[in-house]
Amino acid sequence: MSSAPEPLHRALGLTDSELDEIRSVLRRDPNPLELALYGVMWSEHCSYKSSRIHLKRLPTEAPHVLVGPGENAGVIDAGDGIAVAIRIESHNHPSAIEPYQGAATGVGGILRDVFTMGARPLALMDPLFFGELTDARQRWLVEGVVSGISGYGNSVGVPTIGGELTFDECYSSNPLVNVLCAGALPTDRLVLGIASGVGNLAVLLGSSTGRDGIGGVSVLASAGFSGEDGAESLDDAKRPSVQVGDPYEEKRLIEACLELLDRGLVVGIQDLGGAGLVCATSETAARGGVGMDVDITAVPLREEGMQPFEIMTSESQERMLAIITPEHWPTVAQLCAKWEVRASVVGHVVEPSVDAEGEPFGMLRIRRGFDGEILAEVPASSLADEAPLYDRPRRRPESLDAVHADDPTNDEPEGSPNEDLLDLLIDPAWVYRQYDSQLFLNTVVGPGRDAALLRLAGPGLPISERGIALSTDSNPRWCALDPRVGTALTVAESVANLACVGATAKAVVNCLNFGNPEHPEVMWQLSESIDGMTEACNGLGLPVIGGNVSLYNESGGNDIDPTPVVGLLGVVDSLIAPPPGWAWNEGDSLVLVGTRTAAGEVPFPLGGSRWATRRGRRGGNVPPFDATTLVPTIAFVTKEIAAICAGSRSDVTAVHDVGAGGLATALAEMAASTGIGVEVAQLTGHGELFAEFPGRFAMATSNVDAFIARAVVAGVPVVALGTVGGSSLKIGTAIDLKVGDIENRRRHALEDALTSTD
Amino acid sequence: MNFPVIVTVTLREGIADPEGATIERALPALGFTGVTHVRAGKSFRMTIEAADEASALEKATALAERLLSNPVIEDASASIGTSAIGGSA
Amino acid sequence: MNFPVIVTVTLREGIADPEGATIERALPALGFTGVTHVRAGKSFRMTIEAADEASALEKATALAERLLSNPVIEDASASIGTSAIGGSA
Amino acid sequence: MTRIGVVVFPGSNCEYDALAAVTALGAQADFIWHSETSITDFDGVILPGGFAHGDYLRPGALARFSPVMEAVANFAKEGGPVLGICNGFQVLTEAGLLPGALQKNRGLTFICEPTTLIVESTRSVLTRGATKGQELVIPINHFSGAYTCDDETLRSLEENDQIALRYRENPNGSVGDIAGVSNVAGNVVGLMPHPERAMSTLLGSADGRVLLDGFVFAPALAR
C-alpha cells in the first residue's frame, strides 16, 4: 500500500484540475462532504465526461419522439393514446463479483428508470456476454447472472422477453450484463424528473438507506473524515460495496408510484440510481431551476452511525424521490402506507439563488434538520450538468492494418462443413426458459425468435390493436475489425430482426460497452462506433432516444472488444394474428430475399463471422453498410409480415433473418424448429454458407411465383433456393445433416457446455 | 470415520437482507414480539469421512468457502453437528 | 434480556432434496471426496427478548414450528447461538 | 352477473391477468386486497400467481397469515369455489386448505414453458367443464412447483378423486405427475399451470378457457 497520504480529492477520483474547477464554481474551497458529492457526480459513470461530446452527434429527433436522450428513459408516441418508454443500461462490474445480485440489481435499476416516466414496465431484455464456458468461473457467472435476472424480474412481475448471449475470451474477466426495459403509459400521463414549485416537498419512497454501494467514496471513512461521532471502524471502509436487490420492495414501489401518478399526486419523480440521493436531488433541482434543501436526519437509515456523505451517496436499491405539493402529503402518506412503502419528506424545494451576474440558479443544500446546520451548499446544476467534458485523445490501433490483411474469406473449410455448422448451433432456451416471458398476456412472440412481439396493452392503458416489437443486437466481432461499419451493421441487423415480426422500427437505444477511455485506441473505437450508429440511423431514418455508456471494461490492461449493444423498438399497426415463425411446411419453396453476394459476383467477406471466429481466425474485413439496398428489402419483408399480423391471408409461411452464423445457420434453425428438412441445390461458394450480412431473409412460401413477382415489383433482390421437405438439411454438396441431429445438437449445446466438468 | 457436519451460510454484516427484514416485519402481526435482527441464511447438513474431527471440520470449512457461499457477501461456518441426517440412505 | 437464537430448518427425511443431491454430485469434480448425505436447508439468526434462556428457546421453537418451517415437508430446531448478529444496536 | 373476486397480496403479479381472463369470459371480476377480513357478494374467489410477500421464507408462508385468508377459509367452508393458480396454489397448501406442499423444481431452476396437461378428474370446480382424459396445452411459470406429499396423502388423493390434473411429461418432479389437486369436496382447487395465460390462440393456446369457464360459470353448484 502507498505510504504518502493521497490528497482527498484524488482519493475521491477527482483530478487536480477538476478540484480547481470546483473551487471556481464555489469561489471557495469545498469541504470534504462537498468534495464527495462532486466525486460521485463527476465520475465517468454519472457524468459521461469522456463520451458526451461524441454522443452529441447521434440523431435524436423524429416526429414521434416525445422524450429523447437525457431523461431517465426515452419515450415515443406509439399511437392510440399510448406512449412507450424504453431504456437500456449496463451492470457489468457488480455482476463480475456477485453475479446474482449484480444482475438482479441491474434489473431493479432499469425498471425504476422506466416507471419514473410514469410508464408501467412491460418487458425486460438481457444482452449478456461471458468468456468461454470451458472455464468453470464463466459457468458460475452464467448461472449466477441468469438466476439473478430470473429471480428479480420474475418476482417483480415484468416479463423478460429476449436478450442475447455471447461467449468470447475477451469477456473472461469482465462479463457484460446489460438490461433493457420497455414500458407503456397513457400519453397524457407523461411525467419528468423535475422539481418545481417553491415550497414543494421531496419525498423519499421505498427502502431504508444503508451503506450499500458506497464504493469509492468510502475513502472518506478511512481518510479521517469522520463527522463528529467518529464511529466508523476500519471494517466500514473494507465493506464490500455489493448491493442486494429486493424485488418485493420494488414491486410495491412500482404499484405505489403508478398509483401516485394516476391520481395526479406528484409534480415530478426521479429514481435513485448511481450516486443515490445526491444525484436525484441535484438533477431534479437543476432541471427545475430551483433550489433544494435536504435534511440528512430525515432519511430513514438501515445502519447505525451513518455519516452525511454515506447517506447522500449510498446506492441502496429500491428508492424513489417524488416531488409533491404540501397539501397532497397526507394522501401520499396514506397511499404509501397501503402499499407498505416507506415515505419520508427529506427535501424542500426552495427559491433559486442569484449568482454574481444576477442570474438565478438552484442551490442544493445538505442540512442537519431543515432549519439546522448547513453541511454542504453547492449549485445543483454544477453537480448534475456541469461536469468537465473531455475530448480524450483518440488513435486508430496500429495493428488494425495487419488485422484486416489477415482475411479468412478465402480459407477453405477443413474437415466437414457439416461439423462446422453443428458447432455454430446453440439454443439459448436454457436461459430464457428461466424467465417469465408471458406476464400481462401480451407475448405473441416470446424469446427464441428473431424479435419479440407484444400486444400493446397493459393495466390502465387505452385499448389498442397495435403491437410493439423489441430486439437487442450486438456484434463485437464485427466491431473489433471495424467499429464504425460494425456498429452500422448491428443497427441493420436489429431492423431486420424487427421486420421478421412485421414491425416498423421507430427508435433506438444503445448501451456502449467499451474499454478504458484513457487508452486512445478505445476512444477511437467509441468515436467510430458512434459515427457508425449515426450513419445507420440517418440512413434508416431512426432516432436514438436513449443510451448508456459503460467504460473501463478491461482487466489486466486488456480492453474488451468494442461492444455497442443496440436495442430497437418497433410498432405493428394491427396485431390480430401471430406472424409466421420459423416453421415451414412440407412442399414450400425456400427463397432468399436480399442480396446473395456483395457487389457484382464478389462473395461477402467472412471477417468477423462466427464461422471464422470459431476457427480462431479473427482478422479480415466486414461487409460494407449500404442503406440504399437495405431500406427497400426491409420495407418489403415488413409489409409482407405485417399483412399477416393484420389478419390477411398470405402465401408466406416462414421467415427468419440471416444473422449470426450465416445462411446455413438460419436454415438449420428453421429446420430444427419444425422437424422438416430442405434441399438447396447450389451455392455460390462455401462462403455463402457462413457469411454474415444483415438485411437478408430466408423465407418459405406456398406460392413461389406469386411471391417472387411481388418482390420484383418492390425492386427487391430475390432468388428461389430450394424446396422444403424430407428429414435432412441438404445444401449443395457441402451440407447433409439429419434434422433430428441438428435439433439435438442445438438444443443441448448450452446445457452440455454448462454441465461439463473440467 | 464419519462425522456429521453442519455448514451455516449467512449474509455478511452490512449486506442488506430483505428476506430477514420481511420476516421480521411480519412477526408482530403473528403475535411474536421482541424478535429483532432476523437474518435469513442457508444451512447444509452432510456426513464427512475423515480421520478425526479436526480434519472433518477443515474439509467442511473449505467446502463451505469454496462452494456453498460467495465470500463477497456471505460468511460461512462449519461445525460438527449433533445429528446429521441420513444414516438410513 | 436479549438472547441470540439460531433456527435451522431441514427437509424431513424421505422428502426428496434436489439441491442437496446436486451439491453432492458436484463435489468429487471439485476435489471433495468422502462427503455424503448432503441435505440443504435454511437457517435463521435472530435476537429474542425473554426473561431467561429457557423462555427464549420456547419462543424460538414456537416460531420455528409455526412460521419458519412447513411441517408437511420440513423439520425445524432452535438453539441458543453463540453469536447472533446485530447485538450492537 | 357472475362476480369473481381476485385476491391481491402485496407481491402478487398475475392479478391483472386473472381479471382479464375472467372478464374475457363475460363475468365480472374485482380485486380483493389482502387486508380485507370478509368476502361478500362473490360467486368465486381466485388466488392469482405471483410472489405474495416476496415469497420470502417459502412461497405462501407469509401470505397464509394475511387477514383475507381467514375469509377465504370461511368462504371455502361454505362451499364457495376457490381457485389457486401457481402462487395461489402454494398459498392454499400453506394455509392447509389443500393437502401437500410445493417444493423447488427438480432441476433447481425457474421454468416458463408450455406443458400438456391431462384432465384426471372432472369433479372439481375447475375441471367440471372438461372431459376426463382431455389434453390441454397450458403454460407453467414457477420455481417451486414440485408437488410433494407423503404416500398416505397420495393414496387418499387418489381414492377421493382429488387429483384434478396431471402433466403428460413431468417438468418439475411433482409426485405422481400432479399438476393440480382439489379438496375432498371439490370446491377448492389449486394448480401450478396458468390457465389465464392460455385464453387465446394469438398467445399460443386457448385451452385455458375450458378450465376457467367451468370455474366461473357454475359457481353456485356446490353452495
Ligand SMILES: Nc1ncnc2c1ncn2[C@@H]1O[C@H](COP(=O)(O)OP(=O)(O)O)[C@@H](O)[C@H]1O
Ligand atoms: N440472454 C437471453 N435472454 C433472453 N433471451 C435470449 C437471451 N439470449 C438470446 N435470447 C433469445 O434467443 C433468440 C436468439 O438470439 P440471437 O441469436 O441473438 O438472435 P438474432 O441473431 O436473431 O439477433 C432471440 O429471440 C433472443 O431474444
Ligand SMILES: [Mg+2]
Ligand atoms: Mg438479436
